[in-house]
Amino acid sequence: xxxxxxxxxxxxxxxxxxxxxxxxxxxxxxxxxxxxxxxxxxxxxxxxxxxxxxxxxxxxxxxxxxxxxxxxxxxxxxxxxxxxxxxxxxxxxxxxxxxxxxxxxxxxxxxxxxxxxxxxxxxxxxxxxxxxxxxxxxxxxxxxx
Numbered sequence: 001x002x003x004x005x006x007x008x009x010x011x012x013x014x015x016x017x018x019x020x021x022x023x024x025x026x027x028x029x030x031x032x033x034x035x036x037x038x039x040x041x042x043x044x045x046x047x048x049x050x051x052x053x054x055x056x057x058x059x060x061x062x063x064x065x066x067x068x069x070x071x072x073x074x075x076x077x078x079x080x081x082x083x084x085x086x087x088x089x090x091x092x093x094x095x096x097x098x099x100x101x102x103x104x105x106x107x108x109x110x111x112x113x114x115x116x117x118x119x120x121x122x123x124x125x126x127x128x129x130x131x132x133x134x135x136x137x138x139x140x141x142x143x144x145x
Contacts, residue, residue, distance in 0.1 A: 069114035102127040
C-alpha cells in the first residue's frame with residue numbers, strides 16, 4: 001500500500017492585523033499624551049561690585065561653612081552638620097537677642113543644602129538681619145588697580 005504524500009503548505013504569518021493594532025496604539029498614545037514644557041529659572045548669583053566697608057558691629061553671629069558642609073559658629077566648630085546642632089549653638093550664643101546680624105560665609109564649593117539649612121535656622125529663630133558675604137569680583141578688582 002502506497003500512501004500518497006501530502007504536500008504541506010508553507011506556514012506564513014499574516015502581519016496585516018499586527019500592523020493595524022500597532023498603528024491604532026500609536027494613534028491612541030499620540031492623542032492621549034500631554035506634552036509639558038519644562039521651565040528653568042536662570043539664576044544670576046551676586047558679586048560685590050565694590051568693596052564696601054562693613055560697619056564694625058561688636059555682636060553678631062558668624063556662620064562659616066566649609067567646602068564639606070561643616071559649620072563653625074563664631075570660630076567654634078560644631079560636632080556635626082545637623083541643622084539642630086547649628087540651631088542649639090546659635091541659641092546658646094545669641095540668647096534672646098534676634099536683632100543682631102546673622103552672617104553666613106560659605107566656601108564656593110559648599111553644598112547648597114548646607115547654606116539653605118543655615119538660612120532656615122535663622123528664619124526659624126526669628127533673625128531679621130540675615131547677611132551672606134560675597135567676595136569682590138576679580139575682574140572688577142583688576143580694573144580698579
